[in-house]
Amino acid sequence: AQTVTQSQPEMSVQEAETVTLSCTYDTSESNYYLFWYKQPPSRQMILVIRQEAYKQQNATENRFSVNFQKAAKSFSLKISDSQLGDTAMYFCAFSPRGGSEKLVFGKGTKLTVNP
Amino acid sequence: GAGVSQTPSNKVTEKGKYVELRCDPISGHTALYWYRQSLGQGPEFLIYFQGTGAADDSGLPNDRFFAVRPEGSVSTLKIQRTERGDSAVYLCASSLLSGGSEQYFGPGTRLTVT
Secondary structure, eight states, X not given: OOEEEOOOSEEEEETTSOEEEOOEEEOSOSSEEEEEEEEOTTOOOEEEEEEETTOOSOOEETTEEEEEETTTTEEEEXXXXXXXXXXXXXXXXXXXXXXXXXXXXXXXXXXXXXX | XXXXXXXXXXXXXXXXXXXXXXXXXXXXXXXXXXXXXXTTSXXXXXXXXXXXXXEEOTTOOSTTEEEEOTTSSOEEEEEOSOOGGGOXXXXXXXXXXXXXXXXXXXXXXXXXXX
């Protein structure tokens, strides 16, 4: 069974600074996908960034980037130039390639960006 | 275009009652997922449809839970004999293809069983 662990229940950062959210996962699969989703108080889950496990290059999306360490099964999210709108719950998720490709989520990290 | 919609946004029901939760996926999306999110937790997978068929229902907790997608578009999650432990936010997501495609989530239905 796959599991996803987010060890930081809550984090805070000052506006314009950089913050890193941690995520580790456990799987015996060799082909899979990793995701970071953002869930603001409105409850709508929004995809932040996606990584394919067979790609060594770390994914980036504007101010968001990941540090993917496949051997260590680690997938951290770095948010640069933090903005007040980044305040939300952040969920790391794993999806095996093939089959249903259902998402397995961690428990989340509550990020607060302070002005 | 319109995103994934879910109705109702909130549902309060008494223990033992039957409820139906509706999901309208993005038009043309063949894959549809249901997840359940309890307070303070990440979403947990319930069931996956590819077209009209339930291709993976391994996450349904027991036989009180059932879901359908008769025409390959709208899906309904049905819960019989509701229990207080069923209280949660039920999320629906759809995607265009498999292969790690982005799942687009709806705003969820908050179910409260009293």
